[in-house]
Amino acid sequence: MFDKSISELHSLLHKKELSVSELVQSSFDRINTVDDKVKAFMTLNEEGAMQAAKALDGKLGTEEARGLLFGLPVGVKDNIVTKGLRTTASSQLLGNFEPLHNATVVERLNAAETITVGKLNMDEFAMGSSNENSGFYSTRNPWNTDYVPGGSSGGSAASVAAGEVFFSLGSDTGGSIRQPAAFCGVVGLKPTYGLVSRFGLIAFASSLDQIGPITNTVEDNAYLLQSIAGYDKMDSTSANVDLPDYLSSLTGDVKGLRIAVPKEYLAEGVDEDVKNNVLQALKKLEELGASWEEVSLPHSKYAVATYYLLSSSEASANLARFDGVRYGVRAEAENLLDLYKKTRSEGFGDEVKRRIMLGTFALSSGYYDAYYKKAQKVRTLIKNDFEKVFEDYDVIIGPTTPTPAFKVGEKIDNPLTMYANDILTIPVNLAGVPAISVPCGLSNGLPVGLQIIGKHFDERTVYRVAHAFEQATDHHKAKPEL
Structure with a gap:
C-alpha cells in the first residue's frame, strides 16, 4: 500500500477500489507492526x-472526494498544535497539554480532508x-x-521512511526537515520563509522557523505544499504572494538550467561517499x-556561529512563556518565583x-552589540552571498549533510x-530561501x-530540478527493510 503515490491512491479512492477506512486502518496496522522499533509517534x-x-x-x-489529498493519512510534528490532540513539543513541560485550537496548516489539511493519525516525536x-533530545524517547532510523533519524523532525522523516504514513509535516529552523529527510532517504x-503560515507552530x-512537507516523492511533496501554502492573516510574517501551480513545474526538463555548486559545500569535512554521490547527481x-559551475559562498563558514547566537537568543525570549502558570506541567512551590524556577528546571x-x-x-x-x-x-x-550567486544561476546544489546518519549516542555528549x-543546511534558513533534500544514493547502506x-x-524551479533528477534515477525507490 505504502509504495503507491498520492495520485495513485487518489485514483483508487475515486474508483471506490479502496475505502478511506481501509487506508487509515492500514496506517495504524503498519504503526502497530513497526513503531516499537522506530518510535516515530508520540501520540x-x-x-x-x-x-x-x-x-x-x-x-x-x-464531487466532494476530488481533492488532491482526500482521505489520506498524515502525521504531524508534535510542535504543531492540534485541537484536542495532545501536543508536547516532545517536552516534559507540555506532557499534559491539549490545545484549544488548530494550527493554520492543520486547518488547511482538514479542509483538504486528510486524516491526522497522530503526532510525531522530535527533539524537544x-x-x-x-532526535536524542526528545523529553520522552529517541526515534530510530x-x-x-x-542509527539516528536526524532532527529535529526525526519522527516526521522516520514515519514516512518506515511506511507508517504517506506524508508528514515537519518544521525547519536550521535544517530540521532536510537533514532528517536526507538521513531517512x-x-x-x-519552503521560502513566510510561504507557509507559522500560526500554531x-x-x-521565529525569524527562522518554517513548516514544510516530508514525502516519498517530489510529486507528493508538491501536492502537499499546494495545500498548506498561502497567506494567513493570523501570522504577521506570512507573505501575501500569488501561489503558482507547483505540479505544473514537474516537467522533467532542465535543459539550459544553470547550477551553482559552492566549493565550501564540498570542502574538507564532507564524507567522500557523500561527495561522490553528489558529483554523480550533478553528472546526471x-x-x-x-550545466554547473563552481562558485563561492564566502560567509558560509560563519553560518553555524551566527545561527546558534540568533536562534538561541530568539529561543530565550520565546520559551519565557513556559512558566507553569497558564499551560503545561506545574511544579509544587511555595511562591511565584520558586514556581517559575522549579517548573522550568x-x-x-x-x-x-x-x-x-x-x-x-x-x-x-554589555554583550548585545558584541554578539547578537x-x-x-x-x-x-x-543572505547577500546567495543573492549574488542567484544573479547568474537558477539553483544552488550540494550535499544536504556532510555525512550519512551517525550512530545513536555517538555525538550526544559533544554539542559542538x-x-x-547542520553546517550545510543552516545558511538556507538565515537567508530565508527555499531548499529541498532528495535521495541521491547510499553510503554503507545509509x-x-x-x-x-x-x-x-x-519553489517551482526547485521542484523542477528535483523531479527531473528523481525521474532519471531510482534512488527514491530504495526502501528500508524493517
Whole structure:
C-alpha cells in the first residue's frame, strides 16, 4: 500500500477500489507492526481518525472526494498544535497539554480532508539534530535502528521512511526537515520563509522557523505544499504572494538550467561517499541538459556561529512563556518565583536549558552589540552571498549533510560536533530561501541527500530540478527493510 503515490491512491479512492477506512486502518496496522522499533509517534489519534475516515467513506465517488489529498493519512510534528490532540513539543513541560485550537496548516489539511493519525516525536522544542533530545524517547532510523533519524523532525522523516504514513509535516529552523529527510532517504522541503503560515507552530526561533512537507516523492511533496501554502492573516510574517501551480513545474526538463555548486559545500569535512554521490547527481543533471559551475559562498563558514547566537537568543525570549502558570506541567512551590524556577528546571531538558542560557547571555546588557548585533550583520552578509550567486544561476546544489546518519549516542555528549552537522543546511534558513533534500544514493547502506536551493518564492524551479533528477534515477525507490 505504502509504495503507491498520492495520485495513485487518489485514483483508487475515486474508483471506490479502496475505502478511506481501509487506508487509515492500514496506517495504524503498519504503526502497530513497526513503531516499537522506530518510535516515530508520540501520540496516536486512532479513535478520532477512524471516525473521520468513516465519515469520508460516505463521500467516495462524489464531487466532494476530488481533492488532491482526500482521505489520506498524515502525521504531524508534535510542535504543531492540534485541537484536542495532545501536543508536547516532545517536552516534559507540555506532557499534559491539549490545545484549544488548530494550527493554520492543520486547518488547511482538514479542509483538504486528510486524516491526522497522530503526532510525531522530535527533539524537544525542535532543538537538536538527532532526535536524542526528545523529553520522552529517541526515534530510530528505519534503515538501521542503531542509527539516528536526524532532527529535529526525526519522527516526521522516520514515519514516512518506515511506511507508517504517506506524508508528514515537519518544521525547519536550521535544517530540521532536510537533514532528517536526507538521513531517512525521503524528500523534505523547507519552503521560502513566510510561504507557509507559522500560526500554531510552537516557536523556537521565529525569524527562522518554517513548516514544510516530508514525502516519498517530489510529486507528493508538491501536492502537499499546494495545500498548506498561502497567506494567513493570523501570522504577521506570512507573505501575501500569488501561489503558482507547483505540479505544473514537474516537467522533467532542465535543459539550459544553470547550477551553482559552492566549493565550501564540498570542502574538507564532507564524507567522500557523500561527495561522490553528489558529483554523480550533478553528472546526471548534465546529461539532462543542465550545466554547473563552481562558485563561492564566502560567509558560509560563519553560518553555524551566527545561527546558534540568533536562534538561541530568539529561543530565550520565546520559551519565557513556559512558566507553569497558564499551560503545561506545574511544579509544587511555595511562591511565584520558586514556581517559575522549579517548573522550568524540572520541565526543560539539558539542550533547551543550554540554548536558553546562551541566548540570554547574548541578549544581555554589555554583550548585545558584541554578539547578537554582530550576528545579525553576518546574517545579512550570508543572505547577500546567495543573492549574488542567484544573479547568474537558477539553483544552488550540494550535499544536504556532510555525512550519512551517525550512530545513536555517538555525538550526544559533544554539542559542538552535533551543531556542526547542520553546517550545510543552516545558511538556507538565515537567508530565508527555499531548499529541498532528495535521495541521491547510499553510503554503507545509509541514505545520502542532495540539497537543491532556490531563489525566494521560486519553489517551482526547485521542484523542477528535483523531479527531473528523481525521474532519471531510482534512488527514491530504495526502501528500508524493517
